Amino acid sequence: xxxxxxxxxxxxxxxxxxxxxxxxxxxxxxxxxxxxxxxxxxxxxxxxxxxxxxxxxxxxxxxxxxxxxxxxxxxxxxxxxxxxxxxxxxxxxxxxxxxxxxxxxxxxxxxxxxxxxxxxxx
Numbered sequence: 001x002x003x004x005x006x007x008x009x010x011x012x013x014x015x016x017x018x019x020x021x022x023x024x025x026x027x028x029x030x031x032x033x034x035x036x037x038x039x040x041x042x043x044x045x046x047x048x049x050x051x052x053x054x055x056x057x058x059x060x061x062x063x064x065x066x067x068x069x070x071x072x073x074x075x076x077x078x079x080x081x082x083x084x085x086x087x088x089x090x091x092x093x094x095x096x097x098x099x100x101x102x103x104x105x106x107x108x109x110x111x112x113x114x115x116x117x118x119x120x121x122x
Contacts, residue, residue: 059112062095086113
């Protein structure tokens with residue numbers, strides 16, 4: 001007993017294989033399809049960015065608890081700092097240490113310094 005396969009099946013199978021390969025190539029090259037580890041890295045980055053975006057205003061609020069004269073002095077001092085040292089300035093002043101935390105975050109301090117510099121432009 002032999003099985004006969006229709007003549008149109010072989011080109012159909014090859015078309016399916018080639019189509020699947022093209023979809024995979026296009027999907028991975030455009031970023032529409034990512035591996036599990038890439039998706040995990042993207043989620044970690046997104047989560048970290050969300051935390052920084054949420055906590056940087058707290059840092060600015062801690063700065064704004066200063067008296068208006070002291071705020072002016074501190075903003076002037078911050079403006080005099082080199083751009084790469086501004087996060088260290090914010091950490092040294094304690095503004096980047098979040099309530100309930102004992103240590104400051106460099107990433108939050110960097111974003112906070114940027115927000116404070118925006119205050120000097122106004």
